[in-house]
Amino acid sequence: xxxxxxxxxLKFAGAAGVGLAIMDPFQLQAAAGKSRVSLVKTEDRGxxxxxxxxxxxxxxxxxxxVLVKPNFNTADRYPGSTHNDTLVALVKELWAMGAKSISLxxxxxxxxxxxxDEMGIVPLMEQLNVKVIDFDTLPQEDWVLxxxxxxxxxxxxxxxxxxxxxxxxxxxxxxxxxxxxxVFTISLKLHVGCVPTTRHGFHYMKELHSSPHQRKMxxxxxxxFKPALVVLDAVEAFVDGGPMVGKRAKAGxxxxxxxxxxxxxxxxxxxxxxxxxxxxxxPKIFDQEQIARAVELGLGVDSPSGIELTADDDxxxxxxxxxxxxxxxx
Numbered sequence: 001x002x003x004x005x006x007x008x009x010l011k012f013a014g015a016a017g018v019g020l021a022i023m024d025p026f027q028l029q030a031a032a033g034k035s036r037v038s039l040v041k042t043e044d045r046g047x048x049x050x051x052x053x054x055x056x057x058x059x060x061x062x063x064x065x066v067l068v069k070p071n072f073n074t075a076d077r078y079p080g081s082t083h084n085d086t087l088v089a090l091v092k093e094l095w096a097m098g099a100k101s102i103s104l105x106x107x108x109x110x111x112x113x114x115x116x117d118e119m120g121i122v123p124l125m126e127q128l129n130v131k132v133i134d135f136d137t138l139p140q141e142d143w144v145l146x147x148x149x150x151x152x153x154x155x156x157x158x159x160x161x162x163x164x165x166x167x168x169x170x171x172x173x174x175x176x177x178x179x180x181x182x183v184f185t186i187s188l189k190l191h192v193g194c195v196p197t198t199r200h201g202f203h204y205m206k207e208l209h210s211s212p213h214q215r216k217m218x219x220x221x222x223x224x225f226k227p228a229l230v231v232l233d234a235v236e237a238f239v240d241g242g243p244m245v246g247k248r249a250k251a252g253x254x255x256x257x258x259x260x261x262x263x264x265x266x267x268x269x270x271x272x273x274x275x276x277x278x279x280x281x282x283p284k285i286f287d288q289e290q291i292a293r294a295v296e297l298g299l300g301v302d303s304p305s306g307i308e309l310t311a312d313d314d315x316x317x318x319x320x321x322x323x324x325x326x327x328x329x330x
Contacts, residue, residue, distance in 0.1 A: 036262075036308045039255055042252060045089050053256050055310055064100055066169075067163070073244070080174070081174070101131070143161070144161050146223075152211065157220075158195060171231070176237055180209060184268055189218050195208075234253040237249050268280060
C-alpha cells in the first residue's frame with residue numbers, strides 16, 4: 001500500500017491543480033485575493049451550465065484530460081443526485097471548451113454500478129464519448145493513503161487515485177442540507193465520494209459518521225487535490241433533510257467557480273435566502289465547521305470580502321446582490 005507523508009500530500013494537491021497554471025486576466029485577479037463565483041438565474045439547465053461557465057471567463061480544460069466528479073451518492077432524484085440534463089450539458093460544454101478527453105468517476109453509497117444503471121449513466125456517457133470510471137473496481141493500491149499533520153482522521157484516509165492524478169478535475173454538485181451531521185452538502189461534501197467504503201475493505205465512512213469532528217473531516221478530504229472547475233446546479237435545493245430526500249425549495253440558480261469554499265459559502269447563503277433549518281440559519285456562514293476548517297487548510301477564500309460574485313444580466317445581478325448582502329452579514 002502507498003502512504004503519503006505531508007510533503008507528498010501537498011505535492012499531490014499541487015499536481016491536481018495543474019490545470020490552473022496558465023492564467024488569464026480574470027484568474028490573475030482571483031490570485032490577487034478575489035475568488036470569482038459566477039451566478040446565473042435560470043431554470044434551464046443547458047443555459048445554466050453554458051452561461052455560468054461563460055460568465056466565469058476561465059478555461060482550464062483546453063487540451064486537458066478532464067475527470068468529472070458528479071453527485072451520484074445514490075440514485076435519488078435531483079437534487080438528491082446530479083440531474084442527467086446538467087451532466088449532459090456540462091460534458092457538451094467541456095468538449096466545446098477544448099477538452100482532450102473526458103472521463104466520469106464516482107463511488108456511490110450503494111454499489112456504484114447499480115446507481116449508474118438505475119440512472120442510465122453509462123449509455124448516456126457512451127453517446128458523448130465519455131469513459132466511466134467506477135471507483136468500486138479500483139484495486140486496493142489505488143485507494144491512496146493520505147496522512148497529514150493535524151488531521152481529525154485517526155489514521156489518515158484514502159483517496160481514489162484517479163482523483164489525485166487527474167490532469168483537470170471538474171466537480172458538479174447539488175445544493176442541499178445534510179441531516180446526518182454534515183449540515184450541508186455542496187462542493188466540499190461532494191468529495192466524500194472519493195473515499196472508500198466498507199465494501200472496499202476500509203472503515204472510513206463509519207469513522208466519519210460517528211465522529212464529533214465530521215464536518216472538519218469533510219474539509220480535510222479536500223486537501224490532497226483541487227478541482228479546476230466547480231459547477232453548482234441549484235435550480236432546486238433541499239432546505240431541510242437531505243442528502244437523499246428532503247424539503248424542496250426552488251432557487252433557479254447556477255454557480256460556477258474555481259474555489260470550493262467560495263462555492264459553498266454562496267450556496268449556504270442561498271439556503272439562508274430560501275429559508276432553511278437552524279443549523280443553516282443560525283451560524284455565521286464562515287463559522288460553519290466545513291468552511292472554517294477548509295479556510296484553515298488554505299483551500300480557498302477566507303472571508304466574504306474575498307468573494308467576487310459576477311453576473312451578466314439584471315435578474316442575476318439583483319439576486320447576486322441579495323446573496324452578497326447575506327454573506328456580508330457574516
